[in-house]
Amino acid sequence: MPAVPLSVVLITFNEEANIGRCLAALGELADEVVVVDSGSTDRTVAICRQYGARVVEHPFAGYVAQKNFATAQARYDHVLQLDADEVLTDALRREIEQIKARWQHAGYTLPRLTNYCGQWVRHGGWYPDRKLRLYDRRCGAWQGQLLHERYEVQPGQTVGQLRADLLHYSYPTIESHVQQLNRFTSIGAQELAARGKKASWLQLLLKPSGKFWHLYLLRGGLLDGFAGLSIAALSAWGVFLKYAKLRVIHRSATRAGQ
Known part of the structure; x- marks a missing residue:
């Protein structure tokens, strides 16, 4: 063949x-x-x-x-x-x-x-x-x-x-990771908004820390040294950004509908 x-x-x-x-x-x-x-x-x-x-x-x-x-x-x-x-x-x-x-x-x-x-x-x-x-x-x-x-x-x-x-x-630099996170969290927030999701205070407080410890401890990120710490910390920040942006989208839509 x-x-x-x-x-x-x-x-x-x-x-x-x-x-x-x-x-x-x-x-x-x-x-x-x-x-x-x-x-x-x-x-x-x-x-x-x-x-x-x-x-x-x-x-x-x-x-x-x-x-x-x-x-x-x-x-x-x-x-x-x-x-x-x-x-x-x-x-x-x-x-x-x-x-x-x-x-x-x-x-x-x-x-x-x-x-x-x-x-x-x-x-x-x-x-x-x-x-x-x-x-x-x-x-x-x-x-x-x-x-x-x-x-x-x-x-x-x-x-x-x-x-x-x-x-x-x-990710050649930390800056490139931050730039991608900013872009992707905006898209992620739009996806959640399109599905009718909202961001609560509890999500803003707990989801980022949950993400950090999940990646750093449960998934072994600490074994990658500085890279593992950076990835876990920035990923947690990305979770906060996504839900914070979702909250702003929802508030803007609510005001527009008043």
Whole structure:
């Protein structure tokens, strides 16, 4: 049985700091690379074309819609979807080559190992952080709300697991973590508001501390040293931000309705 052809698909916006490293690590794995860019103003598009990627311009429509659009642009049905700040290890690339030669499932999950300010994080609930990124697009679709998108296969379909790590260079600095938290907590608050949720004083007081101790003690974040402490503390702050923003959204809506 011949190996199935594989499309590697990415969505990008101003990723010149990451995209070259991601594309270089693909080696000869991809039978095509498709990048859906949502109006980058830096060198992202130029770098993608240097690596031979086909670039499709498309306004950002939300993570779920954008990734479904990107998947639809692929020439082949078997797809590996990556983010620009992710990198295949040599071991993972070899493992995917083996899967291409004997594809058996609707999709495959990959263990993701995150680099936080130069340190690999293996505790605090951050590892193995499995993501379903290798899939037959005929057997599923991207699902979710405004945030936390995920690929889901159709009922009755099977999912395999790969062993080698996908490297995730998500947070080069504390500032980058803070900036992402601010952006994502705004989206998270909007999601909760759309579902009719409200933020009580009890949630504002208890949920952040609960998040900290859950990550730092119960999930072993303390074993990652400074990175584990930073992740737990900032994650707790993110919980407070989300519910504080939800409270402001609700109060603004109440005043507007008066």
